[in-house]
Amino acid sequence: MHEVHLVLLGTTSYHHSPGILHLQAISGPPLAPLAIPSGKPAVIGRQATTADIVLAGDLSVSRNHATVFSRGGTWLICDIGSKHGTYLNGVRIPPHELAPIRDGDFIRIGPWTFHVGGRPVTSPRLLTTNDDIQSSANRVRRLPDHEFSLKVRERLELLIDAAGTIAASSTIEGLAHAALDAVIGATPYPRAAFIRRVHSGEFDAQSRVEVIASRIQNMPDSPPGEFDSFSLTVLRAADDGKVVVLDGGPGEIPPGQSLIDLRIQHALCAPILVDGVPCAYLYLDARKHESAAGVPLSGSSADDAPAFCVAIARVCGLAMAKLNRAALDIRRQELEKDLQAARAAQNMLMPAAQGTLGPFDYAVRSCPGRLVAGDLFHASVLPDGRVAVMIGDVAGKGIGAGILMAGTQAHLAASLTHHADPARAVQEANRFVSIHGEPGRIVSLLLAIIDPASGEMTFVDAGHGYWLVRTPGSLPRRVPCQGGPPIGTERDTAYVNEHVPFGPGSSLIAFSDGLAEQPGPDGTRFGIERVCEVCKRADDPDRIVDALLTELRTFAGGGHLDDDVTIAALRRADS
DSSP states (O other), X not given: OOOOOOOOBOSOOOSSOTTEEEEEEEESXXXXXXXXXXXXXXXEESOTTTOSEEOOSOTTSOSSOEEEEEETTEXXXXXXXXXXXXXXXXXXXXXXXXXXXXXXXXXXXXXXXXXXXXXXXXXXEEEOBOOOOGGGGGTEEEOOGGGOOOOOHHHHHHHHHHHHHHHHOSSHHHHHHHHHHXXXXXXXXXXXXXXXXXXXXXXXXXXXXXXXXXXXXXXXXXXXXXXXXXBHHHHHHHTTSOOEEEOOOTTSSOTTOOTTTTOEEEEEEEEEEETTEEEEEEEEEEEHHHHHTTOOOSSHHHHHHHHHHHHXXXXXXXXXXXXXXXXHHHHHHHHHHHHHHHHHHHHHHOOOSEEEETTEEEEEEEEOOSSOOOEEEEEEEOTTSOEEEEXXXXXXXXXXXXXXXXXXXXXXXXXHHHHOOHHHHHHHHHHHHHHHSOTTOOEEEEEEEEETTTTEEEEEEEBOOOEEEEOTTSOOBOOOOOOXXXXXXXXXXXXXXEEEEOOTTOEEEEEOHHHHTOBOTTSOBOHHXXXXXXXXXXXXXXXXXXXXXXXXXXXTTTSOOSSOEEEEEEEEOOO
């Protein structure tokens, strides 16, 4: 017999790589594990030509079903109008609304249920014991539904009392303790635990479980470590959603020996199902010395134990589904609170929607998407009569991105007031963000100073790229440039000034990535080429930004925008 001994793990760990979302299909047709990088949104759907992750062969999956993406270290999922819905922990996500994903979550799309790889766990995690020996196969049996009748009135009363307590629980810990109080009081098993998996895929010799609560008779508040092992055979058998029992009857194993190192004689495991998937387990057993001491594991009490535990497990499943719905609501409320705070910070620093700066007319529009990415825009007349324009995008979401956007914008404005040199201002801002910003927080930026006297625009493009110049009699065009990395990428980056003619009648059209990267219903992006095409049909700054927004909303199918969109146009009106 091969045995894997108990290992206690008290530190937090993850089962996925930073910047990658791991999804393991635990139900549905066979599917290889998925690893989704955080670089761009990934569309999940049935149509191979538009979906990044193809779930083929089942009509309950829409052609373009859902999208997952990362913003500021948080993974999010959005149902993009699927017919049959996208479910997170058994709760249907409203179409076109965001839901944050966390490790340990379950996502259901069509017949597939995915376990989000690796959830950080601070409570003890135990290795299951590999008791998968030849004799155990004859002892573990799945019980058919017809054996689940409650035979004793006392059991029914206990069940009603337990159901009320479980349903009223506001935490999974409270739910688990209420469930164990019930099963310890109503079954002959001296040990019980409420456990849940911390892994994807089938149970094996390396599988770990998290102990939410445990009970040992005469030790009502026993620490999880006292319940020092769990039968891998029993858990594996229960993983298909049916209650299982393990009996230590004579002749089924060598005389005098128990299943696990002469210890576990009897066990029962009832899976707790949420959205049809086992997400936790009621696990009960009796060890050799307990059986020898006279624990009654035969008779009506033992016969009713599986039925009673199944009933408790079903109540737990309903209660956990309710807790999941409440938790999802809290996640979405927290996300919305962050977005509103970041939006307020962004609006405080945004200039008027249109106006005049010396000989220049400008217009700017900033439209909230489902996320606040910290869009940055500023335009002002410098003391020497030149005009400064900056547009950028802070990587990330929420209040953190809004604060970094505000700090970066203020730093750049102060630098330009002192020396009016774009390259120097960007270098100073780069050092500021590198020192004070969070790791991974970067800012793409275009900073330009236009001199009406010389007819020249001096600029630095720090990883932005989303801007066009149009001179009289020509089409809007991208300007080839050396550029540099986004601010915050490398502390000592040397940025250089570049130049482009900007005489009377010239226009600058600049925008955030939310415009060019907005996907349409078929998954294609709006793109720079479409921006150029729209700008051909308008000349006045107001008309340019309005035409782009109108075209964008039409392209997006009239739904929500995936990201904030900021569009600005500035035209030199003198002749």
